Amino acid sequence: GAVVSQHPSWVICKSGTSVKIECRSLDFQATTMFWYRQFPKQSLMLMATSNEGSKATYEQGVEKDKFLINHASLTLSTLTVTSAHPEDSSFYICSAPTGNNEQFFGPGTRLTVL
Amino acid sequence: DAKTTQPTSMDCAEGRAANLPCNHSTISGNEYVYWYRQIHSQGPQYIIHGLKNNETNEMASLIITEDRKSSTLILPHATLRDTAVYYCIVRVGGGNQGGKLIFGQGTELSVKP
Numbered sequence: 001g002a003v004v005s006q007h008p009s010w011v012i013c014k015s016g017t018s019v020k021i022e023c024r025s026l027d028f029q030a031t032t033m034f035w036y037r038q039f040p041k042q043s044l045m046l047m048a049t050s051n052e053g054s055k056a057t058y059e060q061g062v063e064k065d066k067f068l069i070n071h072a073s074l075t076l077s078t079l080t081v082t083s084a085h086p087e088d089s090s091f092y093i094c095s096a097p098t099g100n101n102e103q104f105f106g107p108g109t110r111l112t113v114l
Numbered sequence: 115d116a117k118t119t120q121p122t123s124m125d126c127a128e129g130r131a132a133n134l135p136c137n138h139s140t141i142s143g144n145e146y147v148y149w150y151r152q153i154h155s156q157g158p159q160y161i162i163h164g165l166k167n168n169e170t171n172e173m174a175s176l177i178i179t180e181d182r183k184s185s186t187l188i189l190p191h192a193t194l195r196d197t198a199v200y201y202c203i204v205r206v207g208g209g210n211q212g213g214k215l216i217f218g219q220g221t222e223l224s225v226k227p
Contacts, residue, residue: 001160034214043201044158044217093157095215101146103205103215105157 002028004096006106013084014114020080021109023050023094029074030096035067038091038108050077050094084113118202123222126196132189134221136202139183146205147178148215149187151198151223158201158217161187192225199223 003026013019023033031052036044048069049057056069068080077096081088089112097103119137126132138147146165150158162169162176164185169176175188189196201220205213 004157006157036217043219044152046214046216049214091155095158097213101163102160103148104160105150108155108157110155 001102002026002096002098002104004094004104004106006092006094006109008109009107010110010112012112012114015085016083018080018082019084019111020078021092021094021111023077023079023096023106025075025096025104028096028098030077030098031074032097033071033077034095034103035069035077035079036093036095038093044093047079050079052077081111084111086113089113118204118218120200120202120218120221122219123224125224125226126189126192128194128225128227129191132187132192132196132223132225134187134189134200134202134223135184136186137184138202138204141182141204143182146213147176147182147185148203148205149174149176150201150203150215151196152201152220153198159198161200163205192223194225194227197223197225 005024007022033050035047038044047062050069050071052071058064071077093108095105148163149161152158164176178185199220199222203215
């Protein structure tokens, strides 16, 4: 299947700093990408839809000023967790649909905020 | 949004077929059914998707009932590496360029020797 990558795979940061996570579609273009987060022993929760060339669409309850999304090109979306706090520690996962009704997920980024 | 209902957990003997059920009684006519699985600390892995017809690929088969209100994912010969959480999802909108995948709690499948 198509490949979606994420960078970094894990990151540890201090409280109050910002962290950027990249999501790339490696062998296809994606005008839309999705960002999820997953807490331990829970399911994935959709945070936002990243749209190339326009603003992201956030799910209810997700703070757009805290989770900044930029869809810089047809193969790259970034999620920046601003002023991170320990409660933001989570597993962040992106996905990208191909043009064939398929949607592939990245391997995830483990964020730990100290 | 069409929601799905899956059993919380299931066991399967290694080498036997694993049949994972999913109810999606409120599905609309143009909504696809997707199946993913997630092994601990990894991103979800795409398995298969379908609209009306039964589908088969190298990983699994998807059987969708005629009224489309339920489906079954079949892993024909389960191995220990198939132990994972399996998610049945009805895609919300999007056409062939995407559409949200809203995850439920999934079924935790344990394949036992």
